[in-house]
Amino acid sequence: MQLETVLILEHRDYGAGYRLLKVAAPGIAPQVQPGQFVHVRVPRLNDAVLRRPFSVFQAQADTLSILYKTVGRGTAALAALAAGQTVGLIGPLGHGFPLDGPAERVPVLVAGGYGMAALYLVAQRLPRQGMVFVGGCSAQDILGIEDFTALGWPAHIATEDGTRGVRGLVTDVLDAWLGEGRQSRTPEFFACGPNGMLQAVGDRAQAGGWTAWLSVDRHMGCGVGACLTCVVKCKAPDGDWVWVRSCKEGPVFECRQIQWEEES
Ligand SMILES: Cc1cc2nc3c(=O)[nH]c(=O)nc-3n(C[C@H](O)[C@H](O)[C@H](O)COP(=O)(O)OP(=O)(O)OC[C@H]3O[C@@H](n4cnc5c(N)ncnc54)[C@H](O)[C@@H]3O)c2cc1C
Numbered sequence: 001m002q003l004e005t006v007l008i009l010e011h012r013d014y015g016a017g018y019r020l021l022k023v024a025a026p027g028i029a030p031q032v033q034p035g036q037f038v039h040v041r042v043p044r045l046n047d048a049v050l051r052r053p054f055s056v057f058q059a060q061a062d063t064l065s066i067l068y069k070t071v072g073r074g075t076a077a078l079a080a081l082a083a084g085q086t087v088g089l090i091g092p093l094g095h096g097f098p099l100d101g102p103a104e105r106v107p108v109l110v111a112g113g114y115g116m117a118a119l120y121l122v123a124q125r126l127p128r129q130g131m132v133f134v135g136g137c138s139a140q141d142i143l144g145i146e147d148f149t150a151l152g153w154p155a156h157i158a159t160e161d162g163t164r165g166v167r168g169l170v171t172d173v174l175d176a177w178l179g180e181g182r183q184s185r186t187p188e189f190f191a192c193g194p195n196g197m198l199q200a201v202g203d204r205a206q207a208g209g210w211t212a213w214l215s216v217d218r219h220m221g222c223g224v225g226a227c228l229t230c231v232v233k234c235k236a237p238d239g240d241w242v243w244v245r246s247c248k249e250g251p252v253f254e255c256r257q258i259q260w261e262e263e264s
């Protein structure tokens, strides 16, 4: 983990209402593992919480990029930055997706919204090819499919209004694929998106006896394990439950670890 002031190389619209921020981060970028995040110091923010967490979308040599949508004051202030300016980052943070699963497993990525940003490096760095399932409310919410297809990963799309791909939820398309018995090997799920989607993927994995790695999204204060704003209820080995910091022990958890009952 490093604290680094980085130069903005590129900052542009990416489609689906998102912006891509690419920075030169020679201290952080080479260390990034898929599913890890950076905590970005937002300029001109007079809050108690000055940083915002974003998944590392791409990392190559000394550069990394994030994809984000403007949803509030922090992301609005971020959107005002231009190439040539600098921004403060802490990273890479958290435990990402493990890529060392057995070779016979078929990697199945499931993304909702900006979850796709957390999953791109999984597809790029896994030594085996899989497929990606992406869902959203409407065609305009479907983000970055071309990045996966450029890697040779087939993409299955679902939108709730049917404006792109199959009409329905991403789990409907996933269920169709699972039900068709097309998988000649065992699926291993890697998912990032809304809680309901994560829980649904986890349910399918548990029903099938498969593994599902879920990246949870919690509000984060410090990003480094000190403030406890990001805790997730997890099952303890003794059958009880414990609060676990998603910024430190997560954000990726195997589905059997998470105690969803009071979470979603
Ligand atoms: C590990 C992690 C990775 C993330 N990766 C990305 C990413 O790749 N791209 C991206 O666009 N966003 C990502 N986020 C969410 C991002 O951090 C929030 O959108 C951002 O902090 C909002 O800041 P703001 O000041 O603009 O919004 P605020 O003014 O703080 O809030 C505006 C609205 O957004 C909601 N919000 C704030 N933080 C979160 C959150 N963490 N999850 C859900 N809703 C939130 C608030 O409840 C409120 O409704 C990630 C979050 C986490 C925890």
Ligand code: FES
Pocket: 219, 220, 221, 222, 223, 224, 225, 226, 227, 228, 229, 230, 231, 245, 246, 247, 248
């Ligand atoms: S954000 Fe502070 S402990 Fe996780």
